[in-house]
Amino acid sequence: MLVIRLHIHQGRAQNHLHDDSVLCLSPITVYIMCLSSPSQAPDQSQATESRCNGSCSLDKKGNRSRSTTSSSSIINGELKKRGHSTVARQTKVPERELDDNLGYKEENAVYKENAVKGKKEPEQPQLFQDPEKEEEVYKPQIRWPDLGAQTFLHVGALYGVYLLFYAKFYTFLWVVGTIWVSGIGITAGAHRLWSHKSYTASWGLRVLLAFAFSIAGQRDAYTWALDHRIHHKFSETDADPHNAKRGFFFAHVGWLFLTPHPNVVAKRKVIDMSDLEADAVCMFQRKYYIPLFALCSIILPVGVPWYFWGESLWMSFWINFNMRFTWTLNVAFFVNSVAHMYGNRPYDKNIMSVEAPIVSLLAMGEGWHNYHHVFPWDYKTGEFGNYSLNVTTGFIDFCARLGLASGRKVVSPDMVKRRAAKCGDGTRFLDDEFAHKDQVWGFGDKDLPREDFAELAKMQN
Numbered sequence: 001m002l003v004i005r006l007h008i009h010q011g012r013a014q015n016h017l018h019d020d021s022v023l024c025l026s027p028i029t030v031y032i033m034c035l036s037s038p039s040q041a042p043d044q045s046q047a048t049e050s051r052c053n054g055s056c057s058l059d060k061k062g063n064r065s066r067s068t069t070s071s072s073s074i075i076n077g078e079l080k081k082r083g084h085s086t087v088a089r090q091t092k093v094p095e096r097e098l099d100d101n102l103g104y105k106e107e108n109a110v111y112k113e114n115a116v117k118g119k120k121e122p123e124q125p126q127l128f129q130d131p132e133k134e135e136e137v138y139k140p141q142i143r144w145p146d147l148g149a150q151t152f153l154h155v156g157a158l159y160g161v162y163l164l165f166y167a168k169f170y171t172f173l174w175v176v177g178t179i180w181v182s183g184i185g186i187t188a189g190a191h192r193l194w195s196h197k198s199y200t201a202s203w204g205l206r207v208l209l210a211f212a213f214s215i216a217g218q219r220d221a222y223t224w225a226l227d228h229r230i231h232h233k234f235s236e237t238d239a240d241p242h243n244a245k246r247g248f249f250f251a252h253v254g255w256l257f258l259t260p261h262p263n264v265v266a267k268r269k270v271i272d273m274s275d276l277e278a279d280a281v282c283m284f285q286r287k288y289y290i291p292l293f294a295l296c297s298i299i300l301p302v303g304v305p306w307y308f309w310g311e312s313l314w315m316s317f318w319i320n321f322n323m324r325f326t327w328t329l330n331v332a333f334f335v336n337s338v339a340h341m342y343g344n345r346p347y348d349k350n351i352m353s354v355e356a357p358i359v360s361l362l363a364m365g366e367g368w369h370n371y372h373h374v375f376p377w378d379y380k381t382g383e384f385g386n387y388s389l390n391v392t393t394g395f396i397d398f399c400a401r402l403g404l405a406s407g408r409k410v411v412s413p414d415m416v417k418r419r420a421a422k423c424g425d426g427t428r429f430l431d432d433e434f435a436h437k438d439q440v441w442g443f444g445d446k447d448l449p450r451e452d453f454a455e456l457a458k459m460q461n
């Protein structure tokens, strides 16, 4: 999810996405890129089926939705999983309307919007179908320059921690401050604003967030958001850039120095990014990313302590660039690794993301990750917790008070309860009435889902 990559590119978005050239910054190469490739191909059909399809979801009064048919319920499941409407369909949809390779329906907004705008329809990516064949054809390769960059960053960060004991006090304050500001650039900017459109920001706030995000140095916001949208839309599949099914290390950092799975590359071509392409601030930051990186992520953080309170440049570099940069990077990595593995799943037990308070503490509120994957449009990225475990929400609310942010999108309490009662692991509530609204007394109960009833009727024959 969180990546740093210095691209050399002058061109258009699509060209950039496949540009593997790197920039060497003397005396170091700072180049960390997003990569993904599986050592094995998970059975995606099983993954799909195992997820809560919501076809039996409860209505506002806690009653079951009953208007699906047996065949359409599968489609509803797909739609729900992809984040579309959960309203039950009345008619069976012919299978030919489904685009199997992409998991999209033809009427999916990606295609629809492109068609409306007269854009060329995206090419059909060639995705692997046969897992065994895929295993033969695709093997992840180590990208040695990336591995070297990661090694340099992490070893250098340890040296920075050591030097911190000998640094001036103001240098310590400065590094904490720049970590906080750059963190807000990631969480409130690249994540909640540009990736998820969970609120609207004024021009001034977007400039501020783009500046803060440039301090973090985790690529440009457009590219970051593109990979993050893919992560959400194709979570825990081969197309997920940091697929947590491939283990902790891969999800944490391995994906940055392994060649990406072809499905990741393919999905980058079909995700709709037109909203960001229309955002002048976002595109400016993308166009001038390299000079902005040099200025905001290196020169400014390193130069201020040297200029204003006489810190040595040597110490300032290792502390205010290397250590700060690596710290922020690893906190972001925790969201991809820890918050996809260790914790409760109150809202959907069939996905890997979890509620991880410790990650929320470190990552300014980004650890409520089970909730976030179920309701990615909620600007709070969590149901509970106060500002202490969700600093980013506090920041956005503060900006809203100043008139800089608006249109904050949330989820209704009933919506949360219904989803948690239906799909959660039970930790959301153990005795809440919603948890028991979905029960039936037996065959003949009018609350028996229609699709279940139809299937049972067939089995009786």
Ligand SMILES: [Zn+2]
Pocket (backbone or CB within 6 Å): 191, 195, 196, 228, 232, 372, 376
């Ligand atoms: Zn997200």
Ligand SMILES: [Zn+2]
Pocket (backbone or CB within 6 Å): 231, 335, 336, 340, 353, 369, 373
């Ligand atoms: Zn995630």
